[in-house]
Amino acid sequence: MPDPGLSSGQSRLPGPPTALFPPTGTTPEPGPAPGSVPETGPVPRDGTGAGTVPGAGYADAPAPAGPDLARILRGPSGLGTASLSLAPRVETLAPVVSVVTEIPAAPASLPVDPADGTPIPGLYYHPIAEPDPARVEEVSRRIKDWAVDEVQAYPPEWEDQFDGFSVGRYMVACHPDAPTVDHLMAATRLMVAENAVDDCYCEDHGGSPIGLGSRLLLAHTALDPLHTTPEYQPAWAESLHSDAPRRAYRSAMEYFTALASPSQADRYRHDMARLHMGYLAEAAWAEAEHVPEVWEYLAMRQFNNFRPCPTITDSVGGYELPADLHAQPAMQRVIALAGNATTIVNDLYSYTKEQSSPGKHLNLPVVIAEREGMSEKDAYLKAVEVHNDLMRAFEAAAGELAAGCPVPSVARFLKGVAAWVDGNHYWHQTNTYRYTLPDFW
Secondary structure, three states, X not given: OOOOOOOOOOOOOOOOOOOOOOOOOOOOOOOOOOOOOOOOOOOOOOOOOOOOOOOOOOOOOOOOOOHHHHHHHOOOOOXXXXXXXXXXXXXXXXXXXXXXXXXXOOOOOOOOOHHHOOOOOOOOOOOOOOOOHHHHHHHHHHHHHHXXXXXXXXXXXXXXXXXXXXXXXXXXXXXXXXXXXXXXXXXXXXXXXXXXXXXXXXXXXXOOOOOHHHHHHHHHOOOOOOOOOOOOHHHHHHHOOOOHHXXXXXXXXXXXXHHOOHHHHHHHHHHHHHHHHHHHHHHHHHHHOOOOOHHHHXXXXXXXXXOOOHHXXXXXXXXXXXXXXXXXXXXXXXXXXXXXXXXXXXXXXXXXXXHOOOXXXXXXXXXXXHHHOOOHHHHHXXXXXXXXXXXXXXXXXXXXXXXXXXXXXHHHHHHHHHHHHHHHHHHHHHOOOOOOOOOXX
């Protein structure tokens, strides 16, 4: 549903954060100086450029099959991600036929600059063009100012790790249709905030499974505010500034709600609750020193995964997929499969890093090795196959949905999710500061 305060042809561009939470004494970051970063103009909220109300009439009749819609839905080789992605594709070597459509297979090998990392052999993925360097530079500058100065999410001694994360390059690669740097920044702040919670509550920087549920619940109130009595509201409000994860969550959500519609913001809160539930399942297994069955691990990873990121692709793109279209089971399947595939990418690229860290880190190759009695190499190669199956299921589901629901906002959203999937792989492959491949080939 479009914001009632905007005409149907206006884009909801970010202004000062809405006052959902008590003021912190900080001010929103200014936009870039005119001409400093290439920008496009406002994007109508329906994503079509036509200035119509999002989703109007879609329940009564399919959209007319005019030349613009035909162009949106048409792709170079069928209805899968190869035709949905906004990013340029590298020509592939051989087709892989699915039950729904024909999807180009990833090349067996690609010429790669050693500085940009090597893709996992046999992994099914789509190479993308390099992200816009001007945008990468601007987003990187702004996000560091926000993380270090505005919310104090990271102390100075973590600066090299923050820089090595390359979050600006990550988000520009994942959101090629973002109309402005402000839209990109909304996604980038949320990504950094999510990682602050993971680092400080769960992982490398003081994280522990003990007491995690309480920490996550209180942090979640920075996204989904507490509605309580006047007597107890001040104590809660003060708690939002008590640690780095809550400060980051609170601020990032304020910026996001200034850009997104109420429906989009609530969608994001829902997916963050899913993420936190996944954190708790993994923590319970860690406390019990339990290695789950492979299917149980994959169930956990459907919640503890990247899903909150692609689910906001329309917010970052400057338009809105209507809530009832987003909630359709077919769309939810596409989003879930995208999140599952991209999270297994993380398991595979971070495998060497996790294996060299203290303690036992659960990831898909480790679980397969233990539960199915395989060597490390065979388990890793089987995990690659699991990823490839998830990717093809994602592409088939997206193709079916695009064909069955020829609505411009649906087509654009599917393109955005596909672009996020491809950008996520690009970042993992090229982030040689964080990741190296195991010597299995």
